[in-house]
Amino acid sequence: MAWITKNSATLKIDRREKPYLSDAIKKDFQERMFPRYPNKQAATIPLLHAIQDEHNYLPYQAIEEAAEFLGLPASVVLDTATFYEEFFLQPRGKYTVWVCQSVACEIMGNQKLVEKLSDKLGIAPGETTDDGKITLLNVECIGACGGAPCALVNHKLHENLNADNVEQILEGLD
Amino acid sequence: MPLEHPILLTRVPTPPWGDFADRKTVSYADYTKQRGYAALEQAIGMQPKDITEVIKQAELRGRGGAGFPAGMKWSFLPPQDGGQRFLAINADESEPATFKDQVLIEFDPHLIIEGIAICMRACQIDTAYFYIRGEYHHHRDCFENAIKEAYENKVFGEGSRMGKVNERWPNLYLQRGAGAYICGEETALLESLEGKRGWPRIKPPFPAVAGAFGRPTIINNVETLATVPPIVLNGVEWFKSHGKGRPEGAPPQVPASFGTKLFGISGPVKRPGVYEEHLGIPLRKLIEDYGGGLLPGKQFKAAFHGGISMGVLDANEYDAPMDFDIGKKYNNLGLGTACPTIIPHDVSMVAMARNCARFYSHESCGQCTPCREGGNWLYKILSRIEQGDGTMKDLDLLLEIASSMGSMPGTTICGLADGANWAIRTIVNKFWSEFENAVSKARFVSLAQVGG
Ligand SMILES: Cc1cc2nc3c(=O)[nH]c(=O)nc-3n(C[C@H](O)[C@H](O)[C@H](O)COP(=O)(O)O)c2cc1C
Ligand code: SF4
Ligand code: FES
Numbered sequence: 298m299a300w301i302t303k304n305s306a307t308l309k310i311d312r313r314e315k316p317y318l319s320d321a322i323k324k325d326f327q328e329r330m331f332p333r334y335p336n337k338q339a340a341t342i343p344l345l346h347a348i349q350d351e352h353n354y355l356p357y358q359a360i361e362e363a364a365e366f367l368g369l370p371a372s373v374v375l376d377t378a379t380f381y382e383e384f385f386l387q388p389r390g391k392y393t394v395w396v397c398q399s400v401a402c403e404i405m406g407n408q409k410l411v412e413k414l415s416d417k418l419g420i421a422p423g424e425t426t427d428d429g430k431i432t433l434l435n436v437e438c439i440g441a442c443g444g445a446p447c448a449l450v451n452h453k454l455h456e457n458l459n460a461d462n463v464e465q466i467l468e469g470l471d
Numbered sequence: 472m473p474l475e476h477p478i479l480l481t482r483v484p485t486p487p488w489g490d491f492a493d494r495k496t497v498s499y500a501d502y503t504k505q506r507g508y509a510a511l512e513q514a515i516g517m518q519p520k521d522i523t524e525v526i527k528q529a530e531l532r533g534r535g536g537a538g539f540p541a542g543m544k545w546s547f548l549p550p551q552d553g554g555q556r557f558l559a560i561n562a563d564e565s566e567p568a569t570f571k572d573q574v575l576i577e578f579d580p581h582l583i584i585e586g587i588a589i590c591m592r593a594c595q596i597d598t599a600y601f602y603i604r605g606e607y608h609h610h611r612d613c614f615e616n617a618i619k620e621a622y623e624n625k626v627f628g629e630g631s632r633m634g635k636v637n638e639r640w641p642n643l644y645l646q647r648g649a650g651a652y653i654c655g656e657e658t659a660l661l662e663s664l665e666g667k668r669g670w671p672r673i674k675p676p677f678p679a680v681a682g683a684f685g686r687p688t689i690i691n692n693v694e695t696l697a698t699v700p701p702i703v704l705n706g707v708e709w710f711k712s713h714g715k716g717r718p719e720g721a722p723p724q725v726p727a728s729f730g731t732k733l734f735g736i737s738g739p740v741k742r743p744g745v746y747e748e749h750l751g752i753p754l755r756k757l758i759e760d761y762g763g764g765l766l767p768g769k770q771f772k773a774a775f776h777g778g779i780s781m782g783v784l785d786a787n788e789y790d791a792p793m794d795f796d797i798g799k800k801y802n803n804l805g806l807g808t809a810c811p812t813i814i815p816h817d818v819s820m821v822a823m824a825r826n827c828a829r830f831y832s833h834e835s836c837g838q839c840t841p842c843r844e845g846g847n848w849l850y851k852i853l854s855r856i857e858q859g860d861g862t863m864k865d866l867d868l869l870l871e872i873a874s875s876m877g878s879m880p881g882t883t884i885c886g887l888a889d890g891a892n893w894a895i896r897t898i899v900n901k902f903w904s905e906f907e908n909a910v911s912k913a914r915f916v917s918l919a920q921v922g923g
């Protein structure tokens with residue numbers, strides 16, 4: 298929910314010595330990304346993606362590092378990061394399973410998928426398995442309505458799912 | 472007359488001309504073998520304002536939802552002042568039930584890129600951003616690769632065949648969104664592009680005057696731009712021989728529906744998918760001839776005909792022509808994205824309304840009170856009705872909240888609230904007796920009392 302921002306007043310920030318924002322990413326942004334835009338702030342979302350792709354979530358320290366790199370107050374970068382659903386500010390499972398819940402998928406029986414997955418994984422949507430492997434989430438339309446009901450597992454799209462074949466999407470996840 | 476040859480899907484195998492299974496990404500080499508980039512060559516030989524004039528004459532209307540005339544939009548740009556001018560291509564495609572642009576992005580990216588290049592030439596734009604929704608991972612890779620090919624072949628970058636614009640070599644960059652429906656709204660898209668939260672801007676100023684980074688900016692949908700090369704190549708008359716003109720004797724202000732359109736069919740049909748047909752094809756024909764009809768045992772009850780924000784058509788309106796006039800004639804918000812989702816007889820309209828309300832309450836950006844609060848209340852009330860705890864009064868309340876949410880220009884900054892309004896209002900009004908039934912069995916007295 299884009300307009301409910303995280304409560305940062307009581308936030309405790311875990312810090313570590315090694316920066317999250319690697320030199321490789323910095324170099325790539327300086328050479329390839331910054332020249333694309335009239336200002337550095339425009340690189341915020343690509344930068345957050347790059348960091349998250351590496352660490353699977355965005356620790357607060359990483360947000361601070363990104364802000365410093367972009368020459369922005371950390372609050373400004375946090376403001377952007379909290380708005381977008383693809384950015385995770387807390388650790389999540391190694392694999393994220395997003396099950397579409399919009400109209401075409403509901404009509405085609407997405408509820409059965411969620412039930413089956415919840416049952417199998419022992420978690421409700423919004424939760425992560427105890428071993429930290431899988432996070433299960435409901436999402437709105439993922440633009441694959443012709444293959445409803447469908448789900449994304451990290452970057453992989455699975456279409457035409459049903460109660461019988463939905464478990465297949467968990468196969469091969471190590 | 473059914474469409475003889477596909478125009479947008481020429482290179483993307485699609486029934487009845489081809490088979491879905493044969494679809495694969497068309498490379499630069501394959502694209503040029505099939506007259507690809509010939510339209511760009513032609514455009515390079517034309518005066519920029521003449522290209523805009525062609526698009527204007529063709530009466531190409533935006534395919535992103537609102538149907539705004541593309542040529543007119545292009546002509547709103549102020550004269551060049553030496554500074555940068557931008558094009559933002561809207562590939563956010565997040566409207567529920569909509570999945571048309573992704574077919575072109577995945578399979579024929581160079582058609583889009585050629586359209587982008589022609590638009591940049593016509594509008595004297597030096598920098599374009601292809602804003603693609605975060606969840607299109609495979610599509611992103613396909614498009615990124617096509618951009619690379621385009622650079623290698625001097626469509627963009629140093630030494631571009633278009634030459635310098637505003638003293639800069641033209642560039643096209645892919646920008647990945649991050650999961651927010653609202654970023655499909657054009658000014659939210661610009662905010663997001665600038666690295667901010669996707670909050671729609673109050674207009675004016677319009678983006679053509681002050682858009683991305685405060686500079687003149689054009690925003691067009693993927694499919695709109697993909698329609699540009701065939702128009703430049705084959706001419707205005709040819710384009711206008713497709714689709715549906717205005718009724719005989721109607722003045723030119725009456726909007727026409729020329730050209731073909733991508734239609735993404737979903738729901739319980741035999742062959743869901745993205746097809747191409749003339750604008751104006753009746754919904755029933757689309758579903759039966761292309762979608763293969765409904766699955767055995769399913770009957771047509773209603774359809775979201777163009778994304779949920781346009782509202783629904785009921786069974787009496789199954790023959791509605793899919794053109795830009797559909798809103799006025801059939802009491803909905805419009806053609807929208809022209810991607811129909813079929814609702815079969817055994818799905819409850821209360822559930823569908825609840826699903827839509829949840830979507831809007833979740834996706835509201837929160838700037839405007841009627842939208843932020845209204846969406847939430849619609850969702851709460853509809854959930855209650857669905858559980859059997861609603862009252863007659865709730866139905867009036869639903870309609871009251873819905874209609875106070877939208878109607879631009881009015882109480883809200885952007886059109887999301889209008890979408891919520893039309894989705895809920897058309898469902899409740901067109902299926903009143905179903906809602907009445909749902910509340911007459913209420914087990915509890917509703918505790919909510921708003922406005923006495
Ligand atoms: C809430 C909201 C969401 C929208 N989402 C999209 C979208 O995902 N893709 C799109 O092309 N247009 C979307 N639009 C319409 C755009 O604001 C804009 O009208 C369109 O991109 C202009 O392109 P066109 O004239 O070529 O259609 C949305 C509008 C609103 C109000
Ligand atoms: S109408 Fe809704 S989504 Fe649009 S700007 Fe207002 S609060 Fe945001
Ligand atoms: S409704 Fe599920 S992918 Fe579109």
